[in-house]
Amino acid sequence: MNELGRLEDLPADYVEALRKLNLVPLWPSLRAVLPPGVPTRRTRATAWSYGTLRPLLLKAGELTPIEKAERRVLVLANPGHGLEKMQASAAIYLGMQLLLPGEWAPSHRHTPNAVRMIVEGEGAYTTVDGEKCPMSRGDLILTPTGLWHEHGHDGDRPVVWLDVLDLPLVYYMETSYHVNGARQVVRPGHGEQAYARAGVLPTPAFARSSKAYPMLRYPWADTRAALESLAADQPGLDAVQVSYVNPETGGDAENILGLHALMLRPGQTLKLPVRSPAMVFHVIEGGIEAQIEDQRFTLAEADTCCAPGYTATSLHNRRADKPSFVFIADEAPLHKKLGVFEVRD
């Protein structure tokens, strides 16, 4: 590949004349923005131990009342992007949120899409678009773009969940904002009960739901059972994996980030395909090793790590006698919509 001209090869007065007119020569920066073969990724393979961050999150509960925080969150920030950017990858934001018994995180809505993966505790709930969604370990709750949501806690111990948002992307597009609202009126019915069994859908008087987000809570008990059924049905299947989808369309549950759950059989090592999107792994049950290119992370239950795109990644179940379960979020729906999605092997 031939070397391109550098900025310092140009006369300083020429560069200055360009700058005064808000002009920049492309060729000194061309290889940086269009590198050969593989994109430059600021996202670094990074892991966050729940056991290490938990006391600091609980300390935040002592230091900052909910009224002063609105959402009491420690952001899992990727050092490759700079901690102040508060992003795990180009498009993914991760935060561990604490709600203490009796606390109330008031209703708001915003343009970024969010999901909650419940990490610890019982008795809290999120009301989304008038639907009260109980929060238990491993449950996935959607709070998609534009839908009102608020969090309450009727239990007696701290509740913690992992927030996964497309905030970095929506902020980058200069489309990120929120609106505060009044406490929601809870209406009866739960999406997960209406869509409790695969293969059949509610069709009152032959009508299908046209809601963009017909199901807002995906209980872990159901997702886990689906993985176990799949594993039992297909004993030779390597990747025992399901994706969280809109049950009416089969499409991704949200527009920008993809959401999946994976079961690793006892002692299994699973090589994942090398794909363009960055990924986040969160251990729901068990313990794994994540090999991300030449870095190895040992993850215990409730630990989280992220991997940049275009990266060889494999996951190993550290338990020899039991399966381990992993929640995965990725940027695949975004890449597919933009036409840049790739699988390299």
Ligand SMILES: [Fe+2]
């Ligand atoms: Fe929110």
